[in-house]
Ligand SMILES: Cc1cc2nc3c(=O)[nH]c(=O)nc-3n(C[C@H](O)[C@H](O)[C@H](O)COP(=O)(O)OP(=O)(O)OC[C@H]3O[C@@H](n4cnc5c(N)ncnc54)[C@H](O)[C@@H]3O)c2cc1C
């Protein structure tokens with residue numbers, strides 16, 4: 108077996124890697140504000156790719172009447188125990204309402220009261236029908252005349268020259284074609300990383316996870332390989348979700364005001380605090396003390412409320428409605444059991460990602476980051492990702508207008524990465540004979556190591572230095588073994604690169620967990636026996 | 643959890659293959675769609691919504707509480723007609739209008 112790839116060389120002014128929430132909005136903004144040539148390279152198809160595929164339930168980041176952007180900054184800083192960049196939070200918060208209005212203009216249905224005002228849910232949320240939010244965004248991006256969409260192309264590495272980004276390389280996930288894309292500036296918007304840890308449902312339904320299993324941390328990995336600075340990977344995101352279906356719980360908790368209770372019927376949420384990590388931790392602790400299972404108390408809701416919940420879940424997480432209906436036990440009959448997920452790395456909820464400046468430029472010149480891939484700015488959600496897409500787009504335009512660009516001499520950034528070497532790397536996987544190890548085995552091994560030694564579900568998310576060191580040694584070994592894998596076709600090649608990315612991200616997660624000496628957040632980054640101590 | 647494609651109903655239009663966010667769907671030698679990676683389905687139901695021949699159904703694995711029912715959807719204008727059919731053939735329908743916001 109010896110597969111060679113045909114080469115396609117493309118040139119553009121701006122390359123956007125990942126046509127998700129932030130990527131599509133950046134393209135839309137660049138389309139409206141400039142006549143630059145824009146290219147989106149997307150590993151699947153922008154119509155339903157990324158976090159928004161099934162739809163979303165609400166706009167979770169909005170400045171409601173009587174509140175200010177600074178209030179949102181304060182909330183996010185408090186929730187993250189101070190580990191945030193306030194400048195990034197503020198620049199994002201100032202645009203939350205503006206991008207919401209743009210989305211409404213593009214066709215997003217938002218609930219309004221009789222005076223035409225958005226109906227709010229709690230302090231920061233507004234109610235929408237988010238089922239088709241992704242097709243709306245995809246249409247907004249692709250209808251711009253200067254925007255070209257390249258679907259089904261998986262990007263793996265940046266092209267660098269004199270320490271400046273010059274484009275990226277990737278391959279078609281259906282055909283043996285190598286893509287070499289040259290650009291003046293690049294926006295990376297590949298989302299966060301799922302699938303690092305052994306998931307809640309490790310068997311048949313292994314991909315029934317909250318975060319998209321197809322967001323495998325490509326953008327982080329590319330940046331790490333190129334020498335970009337990354338921040339706060341030790342602040343892992345663990346979501347509190349409906350058991351088994353891993354569907355969001357906010358809709359129930361906020362929608363019908365359901366409280367977290369243990370199997371004795373005691374409301375436990377106040378005991379542990381109400382930050383995102385404390386809600387997970389409380390559930391872990393109740394189980395550890397023998398008070399599990401834990402639930403959201405819904406058995407007092409009406410039939411009408413139940414039907415509204417069925418509909419709300421069909422608009423974002425249809426498995427939950429299916430589960431209720433097939434068990435013939437809806438939430439009005441039975442409380443909804445909840446559990447914590449495996450840890451994800453996601454800069455839109457916690458603060459992991461690229462270190463960026465206010466314009467969302469990374470430490471590599473010409474490379475901008477937006478959405479879940481960008482760090483320092485948690486609680487972004489959909490509107491924050493849109494806001495960052497817009498900020499990055501404006502930053503790119505200013506960058507392109509600069510006469511002299513200073514590139515080389517940046518700390519740690521690789522001087523040169525060229526395309527021939529990368530093409531050879533792909534072809535090697537496509538040519539070498541299979542070994543006893545295969546893609547699935549490496550994936551399982553990685554998830555097991557992370558679960559047991561780097562604070563996964565099986566250790567109640569805790570770890571210590573000795574375990575982390577062991578995790579690092581073992582992941583390093585897998586990275587070596589990965590080179591021996593063989594790809595029968597480009598579909599296998601996609602899966603090899605997805606694991607390569609996750610292994611790279613795993614090592615950075617471990618290094619950052621090692622670096623933070625205190626338990627800053629329960630569950631998200633918790634050392635054995637150091638509960639609550641801060642330095 | 644995963645999906646199943648009815649080969650009799652599939653007309654090979656390729657819309658589901660194009661849309662799957664995980665690139666999991668491919669065409670077989672007869673030009674019909676099939677899922678290449680059964681265990682890798684995320685459950686987003688994008689493929690169901692794309693299929694105009696109602697050939698795709700979605701189910702939960704037994705490991706997450708599945709009991710043999712299937713979920714399907716037909717889209718007529720702004721109306722999403724969701725149906726859950728259990729293993730005995732009993733059907734439950736819920737209609738959701740695209741123009742109506744969630745109450746919660
Ligand atoms: C299930 C779920 C429900 C949510 N519900 C809500 C909600 O109700 N309200 C709310 O405000 N927020 C919600 N969020 C959060 C919000 O949706 C995300 O924070 C936001 O959409 C992230 O945007 P992004 O652009 O960073 O990532 P994404 O939108 O995921 O975009 C990443 C894109 O990059 C592509 N990509 C990845 N790797 C590569 C590669 N190597 N080459 C090319 N392309 C690549 C992906 O296919 C994808 O299209 C939810 C998130 C999830 C996962």
Ligand code: SF4
Pocket residue numbers: 644645661662663664665666667677682683684685686687688689690
């Ligand atoms: S439900 Fe979603 S992930 Fe599963 S096959 Fe269909 S489109 Fe792909």
Ligand code: SF4
Pocket residue numbers: 647651652653654655656657658659674675692693694695696697698
């Ligand atoms: S969308 Fe439906 S008809 Fe078209 S290829 Fe897929 S299953 Fe077949």
